Amino acid sequence: YRNYTLDLQANIQLFNRRYSIETNLQLHVKEINKHRPMFRNSTPMELVQLPYQFQAYDLDQNKETNGRITYRLLNCQTLCPFLLDPNNGTLMLRGKESFRSNLMATLQILVFDWGQPISLESRIDVRLDLSSKISKRDLGRTRAYSRRWRKKTTSSFLMTSTSTMSSIVPEQNVYTTPSSSSSDTVFLNIGFRENSSSYSVSEDAQINTVIGRLKIESDSFPLNINDEDDNLFFYTINDTNVPFIIDQNTKTLKLIDRLDREKQNRYVFEIELKFKSIYSMKLSERYHCEKKSRSLINFEYTKKFYQKILIIIHITDINDNIPTCSLFHSRIYLNENRIEKNLLQIQAFDPDLGENGTIHYSLLNYNQYFSIDVLTGQLDCIKSVDYEEYSAIDLHILASDQGLQPQLQSICTTVHVLINDTNDNTPQFSVDKYVFDLFSDMPRYSIFGQIYAIDADKTDQLIYSLSPNPYVTINKQTGHLRLKHQLHRLVNQVFNVTVQVTDGLHKNQTTINIYVKSFPDAQEPILLHEPAYGLTINESLAAGSILTNVYRRLQLLASTIDFIEIIHDGIKSSFAIDQQGRMTSTLFALSSFSIKKGFKKFNPYSDF
Template structure:
């Protein structure tokens, strides 16, 4: 290698220097440049004048990787203005100037100071200029030139990657599978074309399932593989990609599953799986049921993640009808390569046996829903129809029926629990509710948990049980100057019933109003009628007895069976109108037409009046017979209770009212002249006072009350003890005296009674007068 480099170096050194007879242009290239002249003109304004200037040069070439001890000579620059007297100075600038490349400013010789590598930088662009050494002014315009680095074989071939990875389909033919790198070895599985570097398979039927990875060492050598050429190596990892050359296979030929008969559609029963030696989409498997007894009862789907076949229920099963099903399930590849069909069919099949298990099922109704009809005039306990349900199991357990009361809150219907007959328990009305939607429940008697429901729709058929009536309240008017046979109102009617042939109403005046009426009714035969005037003119001012308001009773009848009719009243007022018939004013008084009320209505009004009068008389009589209040009871009649509040063990005795007379001697009550129902606020010590001679009425009253108390079984005894709390001083009488004080002979002073106010004035006069009489 070194010998080759030295040879090239000697060859370069032995070459003559390039001549510089060609002028140097401003842009370097491989072709001679044109001669250019720049004249510098001098005048009073110091402007530059043009003068003839030119470079002589050749393009410079330089070998890379120079190993000499001296600077490597590049070339020489020369200007035709250089006379060799040292008046010119050469300046170099650009890529590497002053560092990689230096120039002799006197001679223009250029040298390289360092080793250059073409692989790092193949071209250097520099600029040269000649200036006057004394003035520093350029004598030549600045111009560019190029130094190209010449390549030598100093680098061995290098692969961009240390290890390469390539793929080739398995079972590939010989000579196929092109690789974009130079390859040296890899036999006996692969071969290499030495000129193109294409890798080819060398063996037939390379199977990925047997071996997937191959490693091949590649060598690249330059100089056409001759001696002295450099070489490099790399490793190529080759992977065989998969092709669909293996069919799916079931690991067993028969599968067996169980499922209860109550499984709803879509319920998975079991899983089956076929294996495939391929990978990726070549290992995808599709499952299908090809034949068997349950083609329409079961289905199979593919789990895309696990590639398993899931067998599911397609329709409801019935243990009583069929207990075992046998299916044939097939597994196949959806992606098949035709060139491998010679290996055999890419599918496999297995037998699946499904056994249905018996479960206790609820009763089953004979219909999914029942629709019944009944007339609205049906009597209670009328049978409407029946429902039927039975146990589908082999045991045939008995069934009882009931109505879901959440759907029949009013309990209008009942059902016979034994035979399922539906009958009414209340009267029906089609106008209130046309359809009744209820639910019937069938329950096994032996197992109440097993029950089923069925909807029952009952339609109520119409019966003509509603009379027609006016569609609205009619109140119209007639002008005073109306002509005979003039239409004043159109009547319409409605009916709650709905006859099959449609409504057809007839209108007429009531019989009691037909004769002598001032108006007529004309039936239009289209469920409407018109009111027409019978005479000319209705004068409101002729006589006071003339009626200003007419009440016309109109009879409305239908044509259904039985015929229903009703009477409606139309109010017609007599009004003043203009010449166009528009109402201007109507009298406020409204009188009743003589034929407006029937005799029965008048009798009913009179009976109501008589009944009201009798009630008033009886009430007045009872008021008079009520017991009069006693004369002594007045607003001054006050009875006070002295209640002990500090006794926590007291009962009714604590709050029982005692009059002050019980604290006195019963024998002296007549003489004391005190009222039993009045308790004085304060008492002095009692003294004996004779009775007044002129108070016989009071004495009689007291004696009468005394007898009443003596005969009263609820009155307390004389010797009963009543406890009174002492509430302190401040009272005129201090505190109550003992019971024995009433037996003393001392006289009592009742003058203080006059200080008690007007409420005790009468008592003060009674006892005060006694004292005065006695003193006199």
């Protein structure tokens, strides 16, 4: 036996809290009988002189049972001239009267261990020829050796020999032993009272738990036996895969492994009794003494008792399983501002029985918007959800069993609710009313402002428009305001324009107030030193190539420019310009174009 102690620690992270559990585990390791006793390689197969000591070994460590070795002479029983010491394996002649100078025989030597519950054995055949090799000196030494061991080995021989020995196998009819011409049958009334038995064991039973005691009953048994102390039988289980074992000393059925009712709720196997050879020898000796006969004895069991018993073990349930869902994550879509029923059917499973396996459902969060049926797991939306408030919701579903001690609960699944946006919001302008101050000399097509509106509906595309007027246009996608005509006729006047924005369903509008100022009131503009310049372009130039930098050519600082674009009426322009003044080609075709520039307004006198 060996004992081990293991220290175990489990760390659990649950809801941002850490829990630690420590315990120790004690392991008791018991050696099993796994090595067969073997004769040494130097053992001869032919002997010409006695005594001779056979030597065998067993690699099992427990020398009291699994590693304990006993020798036996198998095929020599009645009037056998040989004697084999069961403890040290010495083969010798019984005495002078048993010696014959022409003795030739073949002996079968058996060596076995005392392993529990299964004994392992080995055997060899040895040819014995004493006809020409043995001498008087050898015979004298044999008789002396025999006298020294006779008293010690006679009782041991009776304890270890079997009742099924046959006569020595003769070789060329040189030597024969008398054999019994008759045999007697002895009926034994011993065994199990019933042929089946059932037990109930909880699945949390500890290892080495005693399931039941195997009670042996007898009626007029020839030997006086004590059922508490005497072990007449080997108990064997016909199924080695069951987590049970029989303690041969206490005659009890024990648990040797953990049980799990969810994997197997019942075990059915058979236990068989096998009579030990030592008790068969005792019965034979007792019978020979009473009957004064050396005839062979056959033991048979009566039908009053059973030598096999069917064991049925039912595993009772405990609450040891947490409810689990078929899917750990689910995804559903929900339209905003709508109440819907039966969004999803939650299905959880608990393999425990009865109340331990009865599942109730509940919500961990967002109970104000959703509800779940306690028994069926049907998920409903009970309050409309606004996309602008929640675009997605992670809904945690709790599954709890109804076991009393303990009651187990788990977040068995997470439902990802994706809210579909609908057009339910009206676009809103950034300000209630727009006011712009323009100068009467502002060039035509100048961009002087931008209208900006927002819509809480993320997917909506806003479209801008102006009330009909001869002076201002608006980019319907970006909201930029541009002059169509010069304003010199509207000096010191105010004109109003109505701007409207729509998302395709909802509309909103506001007013634009434009104040036209005279040029003397304006800042002095920056004049271009070069009103125009030309470029020669190779028609094979790749699209995206930089043609020129307008700022560098006109000697302007990019920081003084508000906005620059290419103004081209009619067909699509073959060129583009970025806000750094770089003009690039987009197509290979050429067309006329002009550049419109806007400048930051500054007072040159205020910088000093």
